[in-house]
Amino acid sequence: MLRSGVRSPLAPPSFPARPSSRPAPRRPSLCRGRFFSPLRPSRPPAMPEPPFHPDRLEKLEELIALGVDPYPARSPADRAAAADLVAAVDDRTGQTATVHGRVMGRRGYGKLAFLDLADRSGRIQACLQKDRLPAAEFALLKRLHLGDIVSVTGELGRTRTGEPTLFADRFRLLAKALAQPPEKWHGLADAELRARRRYVDLFSNDEVRERFLRRSRLIQAMREVFLARGYTEVETPVLHPIYGGANARPFVTHHNALDLDLYLRIAPELYLKRLLVGGIERVFEFARVFRNEGLSPRHNPEFTMLEFYEAYSDYAGMMDLTEELVVAAARAAGLEREDGSIQATFRGREYSLRPPFRRLHYAEAFAERVGCSPLDRVRVQERLREHEIEVTGDGELAWWRAVNDLFEAVVEPELSGPVFVLDYPAAICPLAKPKADDPTWAERFEFFLGGMELANAFSELNDPRLQLARFEEQVADKDPEGPNRVDHDYIRALAHGMPPAGGCGIGVDRLAMVLLGCDSIREVLLFPHLRPERGGTGDAAAPPA
RNA sequence: GGGGGCAUAACUCAGUUGGUAGAGUAGUUGGCUUUUAACCAAUGAGUCCCAGGUUCGAGUCCUGGUGCCCUCACCA
Numbered sequence: 001m002l003r004s005g006v007r008s009p010l011a012p013p014s015f016p017a018r019p020s021s022r023p024a025p026r027r028p029s030l031c032r033g034r035f036f037s038p039l040r041p042s043r044p045p046a047m048p049e050p051p052f053h054p055d056r057l058e059k060l061e062e063l064i065a066l067g068v069d070p071y072p073a074r075s076p077a078d079r080a081a082a083a084d085l086v087a088a089v090d091d092r093t094g095q096t097a098t099v100h101g102r103v104m105g106r107r108g109y110g111k112l113a114f115l116d117l118a119d120r121s122g123r124i125q126a127c128l129q130k131d132r133l134p135a136a137e138f139a140l141l142k143r144l145h146l147g148d149i150v151s152v153t154g155e156l157g158r159t160r161t162g163e164p165t166l167f168a169d170r171f172r173l174l175a176k177a178l179a180q181p182p183e184k185w186h187g188l189a190d191a192e193l194r195a196r197r198r199y200v201d202l203f204s205n206d207e208v209r210e211r212f213l214r215r216s217r218l219i220q221a222m223r224e225v226f227l228a229r230g231y232t233e234v235e236t237p238v239l240h241p242i243y244g245g246a247n248a249r250p251f252v253t254h255h256n257a258l259d260l261d262l263y264l265r266i267a268p269e270l271y272l273k274r275l276l277v278g279g280i281e282r283v284f285e286f287a288r289v290f291r292n293e294g295l296s297p298r299h300n301p302e303f304t305m306l307e308f309y310e311a312y313s314d315y316a317g318m319m320d321l322t323e324e325l326v327v328a329a330a331r332a333a334g335l336e337r338e339d340g341s342i343q344a345t346f347r348g349r350e351y352s353l354r355p356p357f358r359r360l361h362y363a364e365a366f367a368e369r370v371g372c373s374p375l376d377r378v379r380v381q382e383r384l385r386e387h388e389i390e391v392t393g394d395g396e397l398a399w400w401r402a403v404n405d406l407f408e409a410v411v412e413p414e415l416s417g418p419v420f421v422l423d424y425p426a427a428i429c430p431l432a433k434p435k436a437d438d439p440t441w442a443e444r445f446e447f448f449l450g451g452m453e454l455a456n457a458f459s460e461l462n463d464p465r466l467q468l469a470r471f472e473e474q475v476a477d478k479d480p481e482g483p484n485r486v487d488h489d490y491i492r493a494l495a496h497g498m499p500p501a502g503g504c505g506i507g508v509d510r511l512a513m514v515l516l517g518c519d520s521i522r523e524v525l526l527f528p529h530l531r532p533e534r535g536g537t538g539d540a541a542a543p544p545a
Numbered sequence: 546g547g548g549g550g551c552a553u554a555a556c557u558c559a560g561u562u563g564g565u566a567g568a569g570u571a572g573u574u575g576g577c578u579u580u581u582a583a584c585c586a587a588u589g590a591g592u593c594c595c596a597g598g599u600u601c602g603a604g605u606c607c608u609g610g611u612g613c614c615c616u617c618a619c620c621a
Contacts, residue, residue, distance in 0.1 A: 053572075055572050107579095107580045108583090109577055109578055110577045111578050112577090113578090114579075114581065114583085116581075125580085127579075129578065129579095146571070159581090161579065161580070163579085163580080163581070180572075181555090181571075182555080182556040182570090183569085184570065184571075184582070185570070186557045188557095189556085191613080191614070192613050247620095293619070293620050294620065303621075507621055520614095531613090
């Protein structure tokens with residue numbers, strides 16, 4: 001569940017483990033000061049071999065001996081984008097242009113060489129001819145390697161075979177690459193290595209770079225939907241003294257000066273609703289959240305959750321807005337076809353994302369698949385036994401939790417989507433407003449697509465006394481995934497009056513998976529969590545922030 | 546945590562019934578002024594994931610471990 005709801009009775013009651021006490025390896029090249037890592041042991045582990053290729057080092061030394069700076073501070077100005085030059089080659093033939101980029105291909109002929117240069121926009125071929133270049137610059141060719149970053153200034157034109165080409169008058173080295181790039185035809189193929197060395201994956205696999213650009217565009221498209229509606233984008237704390245707003249086990253960290261344990265946020269919800277109280281009536285945050293749970297193709301310990309809240313709206317309004325956001329994201333991801341249909345292909349199945357999406361009541365879906373009303377306790381009990389689901393504890397909360405486990409076991413696998421499931425049992429929705437005409441049910445929906453839960457939304461509970469009772473109920477439940485204690489400040493905020501509001505959370509990474517056609521969450525995360533590399537630098541993913 | 550699969554050169558991959566390790570790319574040296582996975586010739590490069598075991602002999606067979614992928618469980 002993205003934001004709130006039930007936890008499973010099968011969840012192990014263990015609390016998050018303390019960080020490993022294994023000595024943290026060092027990254028020597030980034031270790032600039034002696035205060036780099038005061039908390040880490042001072043005993044340095046064996047230094048890994050630097051990944052510098054001997055032949056490239058040798059050429060580097062030769063270049064330096066020739067007076068060439070292999071890492072100049074500045075690049076020639078007036079650079080053009082490779083793709084723009086290729087597109088305009090016939091209008092601009094004979095004009096001079098400059099391109100900076102990485103050498104991705106090289107075909108040499110003695111007194112002439114062709115280079116394929118890649119920049120952010122695409123690729124263009126450069127032609128280096130001995131009788132056209134200064135001798136010292138042509139000599140660079142002899143010490144050039146695939147992967148080097150260079151600059152070419154030359155005349156735009158086509159070769160005999162019609163290839164758009166920059167015929168070089170100037171050729172400069174901008175940065176020498178000391179590590180070998182992967183095989184030029186297959187690129188980097190191993191999924192783990194691709195994630196560990198995403199920088200290599202990105203420059204050697206065009207479709208990977210394009211995928212992450214599309215991810216960025218679909219997020220930007222959602223941001224624009226909010227801004228067009230007068231929403232305000234905010235940043236709320238990541239370090240929480242009390243974790244809440246979802247059911248999940250948190251990561252624990254410690255503030256030294258305050259001698260205080262803090263939790264990395266599992267959801268930004270309670271802070272965002274404080275902002276509703278404060279009068280920021282339409283608010284959203286692309287929030288990185290952290291949950292101390294297992295890894296899988298659909299789970300990463302940190303992930304991006306979009307949460308948004310709108311005063312004077314409700315869950316029905318959030319449903320319309322969610323639909324709009326998904327469609328905007330899908331268009332930005334390039335899924336709209338000429339006939340106006342929007343199709344996503346995910347795990348071998350096609351999903352039509354043309355609105356409106358189906359809306360299905362929880363109780364109806366339950367009755368249809370389980371074969372009885374969720375209110376028929378005798379028959380539900382029979383079904384629970386059939387599915388070996390236990391009711392852990394007595395009272396309404398335990399009962400409804402089991403009912404929802406049954407729902408998740410029987411109904412959810414059938415929800416390929418896109419579909420909204422609405423009106424959940426109120427007992428398992430501590431942050432949602434009960435329906436006025438039947439408080440058994442809460443004004444809450446979840447959105448399913450590609451067999452995954454992508455969104456979770458409520459008409460937000462704003463009755464401070466009821467909210468306090470629900471919090472106390474949760475804490476008394478001693479659920480390791482529930483809140484550790486009552487957030488009294490949040491109750492105080494509600495006591496000041498929160499406008500009626502709709503709120504929603506969307507799992508951005510999972511949405512990106514469906515829209516970009518990636519089976520694994522790792523393929524849509526730039527630096528997914530990985531175990532520390534054996535004998536390597538120990539950097540599991542990105543350098544620490 | 547359970548089950549299945551994989552691990553060989555910087556990269557992509559072969560490796561036969563167990564017999565002293567192979568190709569392509571990348572690199573190095575030489576040749577080549579219109580190629581585009583350029584081409585031709587020569588050439589360096591491996592802790593066959595780790596540790597045991599069986600065997601005269603293990604990349605190959607066995608046991609244990611590590612990592613990754615798939616799957617189940619947990620979870621969003």
